[in-house]
Amino acid sequence: MTGVPPPSAPSLRGLWRWPGPFAQAQIIGWSLFALVDMVNRQLAYQDIAAALTLTAIVCPVLFTLSAGLRRVYDRFLPGGGLHWPMFLGIVLLSCAGAGLVVAVIAAARQTFGWSIPHWRPVEEIALPFVYYTAILLGWSLLLFWVRADRLRLIEHEAASIAQADALRAEIQQLRLQINPHFLFNALNGIAEEVPEHPAAAVAMLRDLTDYLRHILAGIRTPVVPVEAEIAALAAYLRIQQARFGPRLRTQVAMDPAVAGRAIANGLLQPLAENAMEHGDRSDLLELMLRVGTEGAALRIDIENTGRLAPTPRKRLSHGLGLANLRRRLDVHYPGRHSFSLAEATGEHGAGQGAATQGEATRVIATLVLEGDPCSAS
Secondary structure, eight states, X not given: OOOOOOOOOOOHHHHHHSSOHXXXXXXXXXXXXXXHHHHHHHHHHOOHHHHHHHHHHHHHHHHHHHHHHHHHHHHHSOSSOOOXXXXXXXXXXXXXXXXXXXXXXXXXHHHHXXXXXXXXXXXXXXXXXXXXXXXXXXXHHHHHHHHHHHHHHHHHHHHHHHHHHHHHHHHHHHXXXXXXXHHHHHHHXXXXXXXXXXXXXXXXXXXXXXXXXXXXHTTTOOEEEXXXXXXXXXXXXXXXXXXHGGGEEEEEEEOGGGXXXXXXXXXXXXXXXXXXXXXXXXXXXXXEEEEEEETTEXXXXXXXXXXXXXXXXXXXXXXXXXXXXXXXXXXXXXTSEEEEEEEEXXXXXXXXTXXXXXXXXXXXXEEEEOSOOOOOO
């Protein structure tokens, strides 16, 4: 015959957790105070029995008074701030509590016939009153300090959660801002290639699928390896290559040492898009992407033939945009990034091994990222 096992006795650890943090702090604090108070009484009364008995009477009274004061403060003096009227109220309540403790001590001394050697009756009343007033006042101020600190932590946590939610929503919105013109042109390019070059159309469609999958996956995976980001960007560039044919030449170079490093998903797309939109396509647009290191940081350079616009604020005006890129950098790499656009003259790197344009003017976008990105997810 089986039966229900009898409930096990509560463990000491379970009993200790039951009262709650405030009660636990009360027990520990007033127990330590009781030891100090008993030593002081022994020195004053020169009588161990008097010291033990009065301590055993006074400390429960102080424990009860402090718990009652907390209820009064929570009901009538809420909040974490402490101003002068509130402070005066705390002083008066502490004095009232000290008066009650002194009355209990006086009653016990009269009952047992104890007195403090060499102390006059006024001293036996006044000095304990001042002493216990200071004790209760200090306890009250400590309670207000802990309560104010706790409120600050709660407010900070709430603000952090709200900020994280806002950033998460903002980042997801930024990731979904795919250039509609690019998508429209890519689909038109695929449609044009289908009748005469179906194999090229299929290759473009696969590249577009890979690119869109990478961008949309950023909603769930905000941080990816560098090699995955470069692969998606290479698919983007192959689509553009199919669109523009011999008028576009691209080259991608990545240091194998950075392949596994983390980077924010889709972070490089606006840089490549900027080079495509604003690069010089009058004859041949050459575009080169280089990914390597600068010390311990990750360095990305995207170089294209052309010149800086007279008003740099208009650059990156399409697609994700300059504001989008900088906002994502602030979120993913707060205080740990640098971005610059510069104009240079010289032989273009993408033209090596082929006919070059000689001393061509080019624009170099440089991005330096320190550490791993914050996911903001």
